[in-house]
Structures are given as structure tokens and as C-alpha cells.
Amino acid sequence: MARWILKQEKEERASLLKFRDRQLSCQLLQEIKLKGKCLKEKLGRRPVFMEVCGTHTVAFSKTGLRKALEEIVDLRSGPGCPVCVTDQEDIDRMIQLSSLENVVLGTFGDMVRVPGSRTSLEQEKARGAWVKIFYSPSDAVQWALRNPGKQMIFLGIGFETTAPVVALSIREAEDLGVKNYSVYSVHKLVIPALRALLNDKGPGVDGFILPGHVSAVIGRKAFGFLAQEFNIPGVIAGFEPMDLLGALENLIYQMDRGECRIDNEYSRLVREEGNKTAQTVIREFFDTAEGSWRGLGKIPASSLVLQDNLQKYDALKRFPVEISRPFNKEGCRCGEVLTGKIVPTFCGMFGKECTPSRPVGPCMVSSEGACSAYFHYDFRE
Numbered sequence: 001m002a003r004w005i006l007k008q009e010k011e012e013r014a015s016l017l018k019f020r021d022r023q024l025s026c027q028l029l030q031e032i033k034l035k036g037k038c039l040k041e042k043l044g045r046r047p048v049f050m051e052v053c054g055t056h057t058v059a060f061s062k063t064g065l066r067k068a069l070e071e072i073v074d075l076r077s078g079p080g081c082p083v084c085v086t087d088q089e090d091i092d093r094m095i096q097l098s099s100l101e102n103v104v105l106g107t108f109g110d111m112v113r114v115p116g117s118r119t120s121l122e123q124e125k126a127r128g129a130w131v132k133i134f135y136s137p138s139d140a141v142q143w144a145l146r147n148p149g150k151q152m153i154f155l156g157i158g159f160e161t162t163a164p165v166v167a168l169s170i171r172e173a174e175d176l177g178v179k180n181y182s183v184y185s186v187h188k189l190v191i192p193a194l195r196a197l198l199n200d201k202g203p204g205v206d207g208f209i210l211p212g213h214v215s216a217v218i219g220r221k222a223f224g225f226l227a228q229e230f231n232i233p234g235v236i237a238g239f240e241p242m243d244l245l246g247a248l249e250n251l252i253y254q255m256d257r258g259e260c261r262i263d264n265e266y267s268r269l270v271r272e273e274g275n276k277t278a279q280t281v282i283r284e285f286f287d288t289a290e291g292s293w294r295g296l297g298k299i300p301a302s303s304l305v306l307q308d309n310l311q312k313y314d315a316l317k318r319f320p321v322e323i324s325r326p327f328n329k330e331g332c333r334c335g336e337v338l339t340g341k342i343v344p345t346f347c348g349m350f351g352k353e354c355t356p357s358r359p360v361g362p363c364m365v366s367s368e369g370a371c372s373a374y375f376h377y378d379f380r381e
């Protein structure tokens, strides 16, 4: 048995290494440069491709591909960093919840440092608030089980990928009879955000590099409307260098030939219909509701809220809090970064008043934030 697992692991690693192969990557890069140059000449400008997912934004920067191809393609970030798109009002409400007596806020790491209108969870923690970082919501349930005298509120932040895991933590709490666990759900859905982006006229995107993780849940077909209704091609991609290059090559090829499809270049993980089990879990626990997005405003049916029969796990129902009027930091252009209208370096505060150690906006905090990625890998002096 152990030998079989070892063999499978070795095969998986070998197959992954193919997507990191330096020689193959360099060959494909040269090809893209040649084909991209022709397309640029044909268009009279660089084609604009949006990497919807924050992990893609980081991958393009970290691999050096953004820099290597900057003369050929204009790569813009999209609304795919969950911490970054969380609205200021929600952040302020989370901070307010942390001030409640006997409440412990559980969260993934990035959210702690995101500046709210007046303070951050990190600052409140320094003043004595209980904020705990967890790697999984299940750990938060277990913590609540061990500490029945405290109320654990877990911040459910993320897209279709995170929602099933948070839903299962509620099932775990139910099964264990944990009564001091609740969730503040600000989960968001990618498809309504893309529609809003395109209906808003957006940044004039020629093609989308579509999120590999979210696609694994919702499937390739869910993105068909981009080609059918908006006449914009898209490619679902993984996160290794060959994945990124494959997606760019595909988009350049489609544009050059006047084609428009949604292709799946991440077929090792993504299926046509997605992951039915995860979709069922989402439907069982959540309803859709209007969501507030940084940069995109209010979008109908774009967020996931707990169903009525799960109110005892809904932190906002159990602990309603009032907040003062939220406001974004003056000069911070995260909203424009998240909608691809500008690249981070266009923000006057980039690398000056705003750095990863003194972030002004969430895009400089999150490990998936565009400003942070540009600062760490692309434009650091």
C-alpha cells in the first residue's frame, strides 16, 4: 500500500514538474513573444488580458513572466482576491464584532492586517481584542469546542472555493453540538462580478485568464457567457509557468484568428460541469444575496448568505452591531486596481506611503493582492 502511494506521489510530482520545466517554458515564451508581437502590430496596441484570480496575479509576477512580456501583452488584475474585494463596510463590521465582550474572531491570516476605516483587526488585537488566525474553519470549530465559555465567530471570506469548507464547518459544529460557533459570511461569487465588470464597460479586456480554483468548483461551462454574450475569449489556467504561458498562447492564437471560445487549459483539475459535490454543499447551506464589492459596488445575487434555517450559526443575526459611516482611505486606488482600470504602479501611493509593512489598502496586504505582488516581485527598487 505504502509503495503504491509512493508511486502515485512520484507520478504526480513528475507530471507537475512538466509544468515547471525551464527549457520548455523558455521555448514557449519565445514563441509567445513572436506571435504576440505580430498580434500587437495587427491591433496597433498590446492586447489586454485580465488575470481574474489573485493567485494568477501573484504567479505572473513571481515567475517574472509579467516583466518578460510587458512589451507584448498588457496584463491587468481582476476582482479575484477575496480579501481585497471585501467591502470596507464589512471590514468595519468585523472589527466592531471583535470588540464585543466574550467574542473571539477567527480568520484566515491576511484579513488581520487589512485597514478598516479607522483601525484594523491587528490594531484591535494589540489593544486586547481576541483575534485568532486559523488555517481551516474546522480548527475554529475545534477551538470553540474546547472553549465553551467563549463565542467563536469565523470570518467566511472567499469565493466558491472557500464556501464549501465553511459550510462543512457548520455541519461539524452541528454534529459535535457546538453552540458557541458562528460564521460571518462574506463569500462572493465570481460570475456575477465578471458580468458587472463587463456591463460597466470595464477596462476594455480582450481576453480572460480564468481562475483555476474557482473553475474546479463551477466548471468550464459556467464561463460560456463571456464568449457567447460578450464576444470575449477566456482560458482556464493552472498556476505553474507552463500553465500561464499556455493560457497566453491560447488567447493570442484565438485573437489572431478571430476566434472566441472558453478553453480549459487546466483539465488536470477542471471539468466541464465542475465539482457537483461542492456545488451541492453550497446550495444546501447558502442562499445568494446582493453583495457589496470593493471597486464594483453592489451586485445582485453575488454573495452567499447562510440560509434561514441556519440562523443560529449566522454571526450577524446573533451579534448585530452598529458601525459608523465607512470610508476608504483617501488616495487609495484599490477599486481601480481590482477592476483592471489601472495597474498598481499608477497609484500615487504605491511604494511610497503604501508598502507591505505600512499598507494603506487591502491590495497591498493580501498575499493575493496585486499591489503586494507588484511590490514584491515586479517593481521593487
Ligand code: SF4
Binding pocket: 331, 332, 333, 334, 335, 337, 344, 347, 348, 349, 350, 351, 354, 355, 359, 360, 361, 362, 363, 364, 365, 371
Ligand atoms: S498602492 Fe496602496 S494605496 Fe495604492 S491602490 Fe494599492 S493598496 Fe491602495
